[in-house]
Amino acid sequence: MRMDSAASSRQAASDEQLEATVVVRRIWLAPWAYELLPYFYIVAGVVAIVSSIYVSRWYWAIPFYLIFGGMCVHGGFVVWKLRKQFREKKFKKAKPAS
Numbered sequence: 804m805r806m807d808s809a810a811s812s813r814q815a816a817s818d819e820q821l822e823a824t825v826v827v828r829r830i831w832l833a834p835w836a837y838e839l840l841p842y843f844y845i846v847a848g849v850v851a852i853v854s855s856i857y858v859s860r861w862y863w864a865i866p867f868y869l870i871f872g873g874m875c876v877h878g879g880f881v882v883w884k885l886r887k888q889f890r891e892k893k894f895k896k897a898k899p900a901s
Contacts, residue, residue, distance in 0.1 A: 841883035848875030 832840075851872030855865045 841879045841886070844875045844879030844882065848872040848877075848879060851875065 849872065851868050855868035855872070858865055858868065
């Protein structure tokens with residue numbers, strides 16, 4: 804009886820570890836795809852906002868289109884700005900002071 808409970812607790816611990824590693828697993832993208840992500844977010848947001856104009860039958864979905872579009876545009880600009888700031892800071896560090 805004791806052996807079964809120890810084995811099951813080890814199994815539960817390994818399952819939790821596996822789940823934790825799957826949740827925090829890094830996703831590696833091709834460099835060109837990584838560079839295009841902020842622009843993709845911005846374009847997806849603008850498309851969602853503009854498409855809300857053409858929604859006629861599903862009027863209840865318009866707020867969702869607008870919220871999603873606004874979040875995408877905002878997120879795209881934030882990612883773009885953060886990357887730009889990081890690269891400027893990195894460039895200043897690498898450039899020797901004269």
